[in-house]
Amino acid sequence: MTAAAHRREHDLLGDREIPADAYWGVHTLRAVENFPITGTPISTYPHLINALAAVKEAAARANQDLGLLDAERADAIADACREIRADGRLHDQFIVDVIQGGAGTSTNMNANEVIANRALEILGHDKGDYRHLHPNEHVNLSQSTNDVYPTAVNVATISAVRELLDAMTVLREAFAAKAEEFRDVLKMGRTQLQDAVPMTLGQEFSAYAVMLEEDQSRLAEAVLLIHEINLGATAIGTGLNAPKGYAAAARDHLAALTGLPLVTAANLVEATQDCGAFVHLSGVLKRIAVKLSKSCNDLRLLSSGPRAGLAEINLPPVQAGSSIMPGKVNPVIPEVVNQVAFEVIGNDVTITMAAEAGQLQLNAFEPIILHSLSESITHLGAACRTLAERCVSGITANTETLRASVENSIGLVTALNPHIGYTAATAIAKEALATGRGVAELVLEQGLLPAERLAALLRPEVLAGTGGERPADDEPSARTRVGTGPA
Template structure:
């Protein structure tokens, strides 16, 4: 039989397992919010953020003479343990919850308080010595702690995503160099257009990622604006006049993150605009990654009845019925992550819009959606780089044959054989199925050496001064 202790809240007494660091508030939240099956303890960045905020608050309150040294030291020690990865399995409330994040904040208050009590030599639940609300939550409200914790957690996740994107960008850039001299046909609206190099195509993938790394870095700066010291609605009730700046300074000192206090705490407490903007940038990343993966799947289609211009690494058998079939599973999974991120952006937008008056009660679903977008995009970038892009090879013969047989290369010949002759060659090539290269030689419009010189990648794939 499980041994229990009695915890009390405004609704009455409840039995809590004696070994649990959480208490009655957490217990009620677990009973009320069995929604996603995903606990806050499964988001280490969030737990670390909550702990460091509580640590900074204890230090700031002690600086102001509001908290004695013994309690401060115990709270700080407990928070440092949690930041080091301990006790995360005691953060058990569901990520999706009613109450604007109160259950998350109280789960943190209770775990920190009970561990601090142990450090002070007391038993869990002996709150007369150190209380979750009176001491751990001193000068705070869920309404400033929770959104600040989301910002710190998002900051950490964004920077891991930027690193993963940078590494993937480097892999595409390496392939751009490797494929720099491989001529191929560019296509618009899936129809042959004019020649380009495979290197140019892969360089585009790299550039798109680089642009979005910069946009993410900009969005990250916006989430550094915090509302600690706002307490309930931004007026700072129950907090010392100097608390907001003291806790900000302590938080920056501990984390090395250049957080700033919002100019107007009433506005900041209800405004979710930074999350909306960040989610919009994540959606932009997702859309571009998905488009890139669409291109990779199309360029590798076949092998006999598709484009077959590139080969993606074979990662697993593709069919339970068709022998030898290999599918582009890595681009496919990245596509699906992109679809999820786009959907999460819609959720975040509606949740931000749904706030009323001085507080947005829907920040838990914003957090749930935002953290999934960041973590899944990070994982998607890594698997795309390691399990796909690094191993891509080009089918040189296919690329060359398509260029030689394409009607599109006739555009490059306009300055040399004239528009009328080029049109005649294009029409005959289309009618007979013969290649432009072959017809130009047959008609004696250009010699082989001259034609080969014109069709060099460096002549076809960038502006050139025409020399007759």
């Protein structure tokens, strides 16, 4: 390597050689060396990089407003930040590991150095010539990692959650479409995996759509808490080294840049140490994961077979299922969604422990909170879209199998219970189970109900409660005629 290929930078530990074309500097270099943990750089999360750039641009403009930063430097910093967040430039220069010690200091310094060196170029200077514009003195002016990093995490999380909400809408609409398609397909409902009472396949799928809709509402509520930021708190919430009016000015600029209704926390000391909003949000993500996984469990069970399982529905085949069993097709899409759900549940434990581990005026563990939240939100979004597009939209119903299960089910007798009485219904159920004969056949044979009335009671819309009046008892009830006792 030649001297021309490098530049020398200095920090409190001494001098280091930095690649001449790198926009990051000595602080970033040491962080890369110190934290070879996941191999996942912060650039993996573009929402975070964009949020950091927005925070730095807002800070520069606030400092300019308050007379701390001249217009030339402020403009150069703002231009560099816009290139990063609007044009997607220089994201590859954000290279520190997402899990790091120091409460996010390495991330903040990576951003300071990249923005400073790009701003130097804009001003016509060489990278690393910090005499003209410095990462700490100018890009980090009136700031601390302890207010920059949490604020950037909040802004990034809001953007990511919006994408998750969109993905959940895609899946909810896919379930709703199937609910409409299957609205007249009669089947047996089950409780504790035993025959219960009839329903429609449409009702079953509509429940999945409603569960998602409920979770979207809870997620939208939870993310509102993340709109409260601590920008202007500096180190511990006292605002040391930030001039009067800075917090409000920086917030206003950041809100304008992001289009978000951000608010400054009422108590910045509390906001700098409290991660409760992240715990709450993670809890909602866990709720989504649990219910989504339950829905996928149902899809796997309902599609089990094709000959020796329930085989009530068919999932679209997307790949061969076995290297040894020819023709086998597995429910791989629900399976991958299940695994995402397991990850989200585990991430919730991590976030809980990280929030609890904070001490005194700062929580040093927000990097793992960021990482875990980002993984949960991103993977849930991908899972929702994959499930909708690669599975739910292509599901078909085995209507004859479903109807036969109703006609042959002992559970059918429950619908007749109010009309023939509990004791008679129990006897019919017992005989049907012992002989393999149908409930309707036995009711007619024993004269418990006339054929016309039985047919009316067993209409699909009556059994499933999807429409039509239940036939009234316009003749002496069977329970009266046969002395069967109370229902």
